[in-house]
Amino acid sequence: xxxxxEARQSTPSDYRILNxxxxxxxxxxxxxxxAQLGGSADHWSITEVGDGNLNLVFIVxxxxxxxxxxxxxxxxxxxxxxxxxxxxxxxxxxxxxTHQGRLAPALVPAIxxxxxxxxxxxxxxxxxxxxxxKGLVAGSIYPAFTDHITTFMARTLFFSSDxxxxxxxxxxxxxxxxxxxxxxxxxxDLIFTDPYRVAEQxxxxxxWLDRTAAEIREDLDxxxxxSRLKLKFLSxxxxxxxxxxxxxxxxxxxxxxxxxxxxxxxxxxMGFDVGALLANLLMAYFASAGHEQTPGNREVFETWVLATxxxxxxxxxxxxLSLWRKEATGDAYPPSLFPGEAGAARLEVERQAYMARxxxxxxxxxxAKIIRRILGLAHNxxxxxxxxxxxxxxxxxxxxxxxxxxxxxxxxFTSIEAVTRAARESRYWRPGF
Amino acid sequence: xxxxxEARQSTPSDYRILNxxxxxxxxxxxxxxxAQLGGSADHWSITEVGDGNLNLVFIVxxxxxxxxxxxxxxxxxxxxxxxxxxxxxxxxxxxxxTHQGRLAPALVPAIxxxxxxxxxxxxxxxxxxxxxxKGLVAGSIYPAFTDHITTFMARTLFFSSDxxxxxxxxxxxxxxxxxxxxxxxxxxDLIFTDPYRVAEQxxxxxxWLDRTAAEIREDLDxxxxxSRLKLKFLSxxxxxxxxxxxxxxxxxxxxxxxxxxxxxxxxxxMGFDVGALLANLLMAYFASAGHEQTPGNREVFETWVLATxxxxxxxxxxxxLSLWRKEATGDAYPPSLFPGEAGAARLEVERQAYMARxxxxxxxxxxAKIIRRILGLAHNxxxxxxxxxxxxxxxxxxxxxxxxxxxxxxxxFTSIEAVTRAARESRYWRPGF
Numbered sequence: 004x005x006x007x008x009e010a011r012q013s014t015p016s017d018y019r020i021l022n023x024x025x026x027x028x029x030x031x032x033x034x035x036x037x038a039q040l041g042g043s044a045d046h047w048s049i050t051e052v053g054d055g056n057l058n059l060v061f062i063v064x065x066x067x068x069x070x071x072x073x074x075x076x077x078x079x080x081x082x083x084x085x086x087x088x089x090x091x092x093x094x095x096x097x098x099x100x101t102h103q104g105r106l107a108p109a110l111v112p113a114i115x116x117x118x119x120x121x122x123x124x125x126x127x128x129x130x131x132x133x134x135x136x137k138g139l140v141a142g143s144i145y146p147a148f149t150d151h152i153t154t155f156m157a158r159t160l161f162f163s164s165d166x167x168x169x170x171x172x173x174x175x176x177x178x179x180x181x182x183x184x185x186x187x188x189x190x191x192d193l194i195f196t197d198p199y200r201v202a203e204q205x206x207x208x209x210x211w212l213d214r215t216a217a218e219i220r221e222d223l224d225x226x227x228x229x230s231r232l233k234l235k236f237l238s239x240x241x242x243x244x245x246x247x248x249x250x251x252x253x254x255x256x257x258x259x260x261x262x263x264x265x266x267x268x269x270x271x272x273m274g275f276d277v278g279a280l281l282a283n284l285l286m287a288y289f290a291s292a293g294h295e296q297t298p299g300n301r302e303v304f305e306t307w308v309l310a311t312x313x314x315x316x317x318x319x320x321x322x323x324l325s326l327w328r329k330e331a332t333g334d335a336y337p338p339s340l341f342p343g344e345a346g347a348a349r350l351e352v353e354r355q356a357y358m359a360r361x362x363x364x365x366x367x368x369x370x371a372k373i374i375r376r377i378l379g380l381a382h383n384x385x386x387x388x389x390x391x392x393x394x395x396x397x398x399x400x401x402x403x404x405x406x407x408x409x410x411x412x413x414x415x416f417t418s419i420e421a422v423t424r425a426a427r428e429s430r431y432w433r434p435g436f
Numbered sequence: 437x438x439x440x441x442e443a444r445q446s447t448p449s450d451y452r453i454l455n456x457x458x459x460x461x462x463x464x465x466x467x468x469x470x471a472q473l474g475g476s477a478d479h480w481s482i483t484e485v486g487d488g489n490l491n492l493v494f495i496v497x498x499x500x501x502x503x504x505x506x507x508x509x510x511x512x513x514x515x516x517x518x519x520x521x522x523x524x525x526x527x528x529x530x531x532x533x534t535h536q537g538r539l540a541p542a543l544v545p546a547i548x549x550x551x552x553x554x555x556x557x558x559x560x561x562x563x564x565x566x567x568x569x570k571g572l573v574a575g576s577i578y579p580a581f582t583d584h585i586t587t588f589m590a591r592t593l594f595f596s597s598d599x600x601x602x603x604x605x606x607x608x609x610x611x612x613x614x615x616x617x618x619x620x621x622x623x624x625d626l627i628f629t630d631p632y633r634v635a636e637q638x639x640x641x642x643x644w645l646d647r648t649a650a651e652i653r654e655d656l657d658x659x660x661x662x663s664r665l666k667l668k669f670l671s672x673x674x675x676x677x678x679x680x681x682x683x684x685x686x687x688x689x690x691x692x693x694x695x696x697x698x699x700x701x702x703x704x705x706m707g708f709d710v711g712a713l714l715a716n717l718l719m720a721y722f723a724s725a726g727h728e729q730t731p732g733n734r735e736v737f738e739t740w741v742l743a744t745x746x747x748x749x750x751x752x753x754x755x756x757l758s759l760w761r762k763e764a765t766g767d768a769y770p771p772s773l774f775p776g777e778a779g780a781a782r783l784e785v786e787r788q789a790y791m792a793r794x795x796x797x798x799x800x801x802x803x804a805k806i807i808r809r810i811l812g813l814a815h816n817x818x819x820x821x822x823x824x825x826x827x828x829x830x831x832x833x834x835x836x837x838x839x840x841x842x843x844x845x846x847x848x849f850t851s852i853e854a855v856t857r858a859a860r861e862s863r864y865w866r867p868g869f
Contacts, residue, residue: 165670170624171617173670174702181611184604191603191767200772223782226773230786234768237598237606240673269607334624335667339633340659349656353663 017120018090021074023049026061030072035116036125041067056081056381057088057266062128069128070115075266088185092266093122095183099268100124102243106158110151111262129261132254139250139287140294140384142304149314151260152253152280157322160273163243165335166327173270173333177240180269187236187269190246194375195233199226204380211396211436215403216378228410229374232367240270248279249372250287251383274361277319278368282406284312285426286373286385289402292430293389305430309423316365316419320358327354363413366422370410373402393436400434450553451523454507456482459494463505468549469558474500489514489814490521490699495561502561503548508699521618525699526555528616532701533557535676539591543584544695562694565687572683572720573727573817575737582747584693585686585713590755593706596676598768599760606703606766610673613702620669620702623679627808628666632659637813644829644869648836649811661843662807665800673703681709682716682805684816707794710752711801715839717745718859719806719818722835725863726822738863742856749798749852753791760787796846799855803843806835826869833867 021029030036031044040047042065052060057080061072075093079086097119103111112126138145161167163176197205200220207216219225245252246267254261288308291301331338341350376383377399389395405426409416416422454462463469464477473480475498485493490513494505508526512519530552536544545559571578594600596609630638633653640649652658678685679700687694721741724734764771774783809816810832822828838859842849849855 165667170620170670174614174617174620177673178611178614181607181614184607187603187607196770196773200770200775223774223779226779227782227786230769230773234598237603237768238672238674240610241671335670336663337629337633340629340663341656342633346656346659349660353660 040065075122090122096266099265110155135253135255136250153318160242161326166333170334177270198378208396239272244271244276248276249283274364277365282369282372290385293398370406373406401429405429473498508555523555529699532698543588568686568688569683586751593675594759599766603767610703619700631811641829672705677704677709681712707797710798715802715805723818726831803839806839834862838862
């Protein structure tokens with residue numbers, strides 16, 4: 004394994020940015036790739052997708068199959084060289100994807116080839132999958148999604164936690180991701196800090212949300228709450244989290260779900276992944292009114308997406324608890340302290356209490372992830388594709404209203420039903436503009 | 437800096453256990469040492485102290501000065517080769533001592549020389565300091581102690597926390613201590629696990645405490661509480677903690693305080709250090725009745741030691757808060773989110789809430805540290821030197837009674853005065869044997 008220090012060298016000497024011709028020549032000499040694509044390299048089709056925020060992404064197709072090839076650039080692709088970002092993120096992404104692939108092989112793309120020097124990974128091409136967020140904007144329903152995503156979260160989080168790992172293995176794992184701080188810093192700044200203060204990169208649907216944005220910049224209860232969440236993100240090494248688990252990092256068909264892009268992975272609070280997902284489902288719900296073509300034409304979708312919020316938490320909790328009951332090989336909660344029937348019963352009560360604490364974290368992080376997408380730098384198409392800005396702002400204001408309550412009154416949300424009930428109430432709230 | 441992986445090699449090829457002659461020859465060729473000791477190496481006096489639980493400790497004296505030389509053995513000295521322990525602990529101790537020496541130079545021994553290959557460190561000889569625990573058993577009072585130890589704790593903890601460090605620097609620091617898992621494992625087993633179950637190494641003052649020990653092994657509320665503390669120890673990377681901050685790791689005179697032996701150091705919960713200290717002061721208080729020669733002859737000492745418990749927390753909290761107000765250079769609680777007078781006032785309220793949460797942690801860890809010293813493997817002379825076993829067990833039972841309450845009803849202890857009040861009540865409790 005590459006050490007953290009090596010991986011952090013931002014531009015290893017063998018690194019070069021590949022154009023289409025370079026990539027073709029490079030892949031032609033990579034046996035795992037040629038086996039996958041088949042035929043002659045000269046006839047492979049290679050297309051740079053052009054929609055990565057951070058990286059180059061090529062779709063490569065041959066007679067036998069296809070690949071997605073992702074190469075990290077030494078800067079943020081969307082912004083350019085003025086925003087440098089270390090190539091080491093490709094190393095951490097590969098490490099995380101390997102971990103996830105071991106635990107949930109059907110739910111992530113298979114790795115075909117990884118080149119640390121080029122910060123390049125070739126993966127199974129996901130076809131005909133689409134980015135889930137696009138499907139949600141279109142009002143599509145994914146009946147298999149809850150089962151898949153909760154399996155992904157429960158397994159990747161549980162098996163990297165103190166409930167499954169020895170303390171020594173966990174400390175080594177924490178250290179192996181410690182170098183990924185540039186990516187963590189993006190989260191720390193853009194999610195937990197900038198939306199709550201004047202920051203050049205912030206934007207929102209003006210002029211409608213001007214007042215709300217100003218109120219949030221002055222809401223000190225909210226600033227305390229988000230600072231506590233940030234502290235948890237900085238200091239709670241609970242499990243290997245994906246770190247960016249929104250609906251743009253998930254590719255779906257009616258029957259399949261694949262989680263991609265774990266380059267923000269590190270040992271952090273589990274609630275951050277759960278909250279990221281819940282937040283993005285809730286935003287799909289609030290944005291839905293903005294995509295309504297005829298009155299009620301999104302009703303089935305909205306009912307489904309809110310039910311999915313409910314079920315994502317419930318099924319995740321069930322599966323996590325089930326793993327804990329069956330595969331508790333870690334150093335936390337040693338079984339020897341809970342012997343016999345009485346011990347088992349008491350431990351079960353504590354498991355429920357543990358999940359209740361995790362739920363509280365998830366509620367807080369849900370709120371943080373909503374607020375950053377509406378008032379911070381990075382927005383999402385759920386809202387952005389609502390062309391009428393007043394209509395869009397109405398949807399966004401409703402989401403912000405829920406988020407503010409979730410973050411400041413977290414303790415009053417003791418069940419996922421309380422969250423979806425509050426979401427349903429906010430859905431019909433009319434902001435005063 | 438030696439990398440974590442290098443330091444973990446348990447027996448580097450240049451390692452050898454030094455006898456007195458080896459050490460003399462080795463030190464004679466070490467300029468920093470010869471400068472400190474003066475004269476001819478042939479005439480230095482070298483004595484192996486023989487009281488280290490884990491390591492060899494030599495006192496070396498020359499005409500100009502003295503040194504303490506500590507060499508790690510590849511096993512636990514007290515037990516022998518049947519209990520291997522990696523030499524890397526000398527590396528982590530040196531790293532921690534360097535950190536502490538930078539932040540609290542008057543409060544730790546100065547390092548004169550460190551040899552990673554030999555797992556050896558030569559330090560300033562502390563004379564006429566004695567191990568504080570011995571002084572407490574003798575009923576001595578240390579008026580300067582509170583001020584010193586709270587400065588040590590506040591500065592070493594604050595400046596390694598997210599309140600002072602950037603997230604990147606903190607992650608690197610966490611990684612640099614991640615390899616110290618063998619020492620952490622000792623804590624995990626001996627403090628958070630074994631005293632609560634049947635374990636070969638457990639011992640207690642039989643037959644008097646047989647029933648109490650059995651009750652604690654069956655007390656499921658206590659097992660849940662200690663498991664939560666263990667989980668915090670495993671997953672809360674709050675600051676670089678000493679990891680073994682009891683009164684046997686502190687050397688004192690009337691006017692000086694030196695903290696030694698930080699080989700258990702790693703990034704863990706701050707409350708563990710605070711709790712270790714409070715627990716050991718409370719044990720000195722409970723043991724005092726057992727050292728009473730004439731009725732009331734320890735009253736002044738007991739009043740002082742309980743007042744010290746009060747003041748240690750209060751002064752620590754004051755100093756930590758003062759550092760936070762003046763030197764908050766870390767990524768947590770960004771000042772830009774708390775602008776103006778209203779922001780400053782709200783942040784101050786949150787600082788108090790932060791300290792209240794830290795206090796809760798400290799109360800729990802205090803309890804864990806008391807219980808392990810009475811029912812686990814490692815006992816302390818506070819109690820052990822009370823020869824009459826019934827008298828000793830009475831003192832121990834009182835301490836256990838307090839500890840049980842502190843751990844299970846932690847939330848009801850909202851101030852240090854509540855803790856000392858409960859201690860005073862337990863001091864006169866008569867166990868039913």
